[in-house]
Amino acid sequence: MTNSEKTNVLLLGNGGREHAIAWKLGQSPNLDKLFIAPGNAGTAALGTNVQISLEDPIKLLEYAQNQAIGLTVVGPEAPLALGVVNIFRDAGLAIFGPTKEAAMLETSKAYAKEVMVASGVPTAKYQVFTEYETAGDAISEWDFPLVIKVDGLAAGKGVIICESKEETLATLKEIFIDQKFGGAGQKVLIEEFLTGQEISAFSFVDGENISPVIGATDYKRAYDGDKGPNTGGMGSYSPPKVWNNDIENTIIKNVFEPVIGYMSSIGNPYTGVLYAGLIVTSDGIKVLEFNCRFGDPETQVLLPRMETDLLSVMQHTAMSGISGIDIKWDPRPCVGLVVASNGYPASYSVGKKINGLGRTDTLVNVFHAGTSLSGDEILTSGGRVLAVTAMSDSFENARELIYKNVEQIEFEGMVYRKDIGTGL
Incomplete structure (x- = not known):
């Protein structure tokens, strides 16, 4: 398929990220029809909302086949975990996003840590536990504050900063005994608390090639002054306060290249957009987490800055490769x-x-x-x-x-x- 042909696109998701993606795709001269499953009131003005559950990848596939969809774009993480990319690819349909196996970089925090260690990517010290008792016994080896992370997907709520032994034990009890996070909490990470400026870095990846990174910063706490509980994000800005060519190059060389190279070497090449949650510490840049899709609310401040045709970039990422593709960004904040x-x-x-x-x-x-x-x-x-x-x-x-x-x-x-x- 050449980029001069118009393409029908199916976009999966219903959040602010997906409205921003739909808005940007709508600016492409290559877009024919846009369908959004399930969409929201904003996407309804840009295309056709389709009431199919994101938890039903087979029904999504049938819809894509019936509507002659040329590219499917996965917004949130849940369909990735269900293997929607594998299912579409097996049926010969182009889809933007990583396979279920590659998406384990997000769907299992323990797996992501194993990949970071194996590929030499700097990250916080950690231990993995599967039982309340052994996790509780290990607390004495850690300084406070420390970070508790559930292994699986938890809608951005699975990271808890604990200031004391009592708070840590109470959090571990909620996860292991009370099963607050269900299956996502069968494994738990205890992790070193790092201080510094947090940044989100994004890159398009075609399995081998990596686009130059673009950065944003989000506000995770619910209330003014970074008080209150963690949320999915209450605001964001781009570019980050700490952002320059040196930082961009360091992120590519020390984070993206080793991880993408490792995933390819083990037979799980990564395609789509890779999002690294990073922290700039006095000891250098370290990875807090990986996500296998665009951030929310970061996408809403990144895509207005994007000057290149998003549909074309996504098509190249999913199909023909991004080598030689020049992605331009407006320098304005x-x-x-x-x-x-x-x-x-x-x-x-x-x-x-x-x-x-x-x-x-x-x-x-x-x-x-x-x-x-x-x-x-x-x-x-x-x-x-x-x-x-x-x-x-x-x-x-x-x-x-x-x-x-x-x-x-x-x-x-x-x-x-x-x-x-x-x-x-």
């Missing part, structure tokens, strides 16, 4: 603010009518996450509801734009942090 439902990340109400979406100005993007359509009304349907993003000539101007425009939007129980993008 982009800032994004997540608007959430009161109570997130714990319990919250849904079904609240959202007003004022038409009142925001054209200098900002409003990406939908937890939204749904009810007739001609847009209702809340999740914890993270919207992301308001702006790109400008300075972080300060971008920040002013998002906070001026978020005031136009209203729904019952609407909350957001007031300190996103300060001090940059």
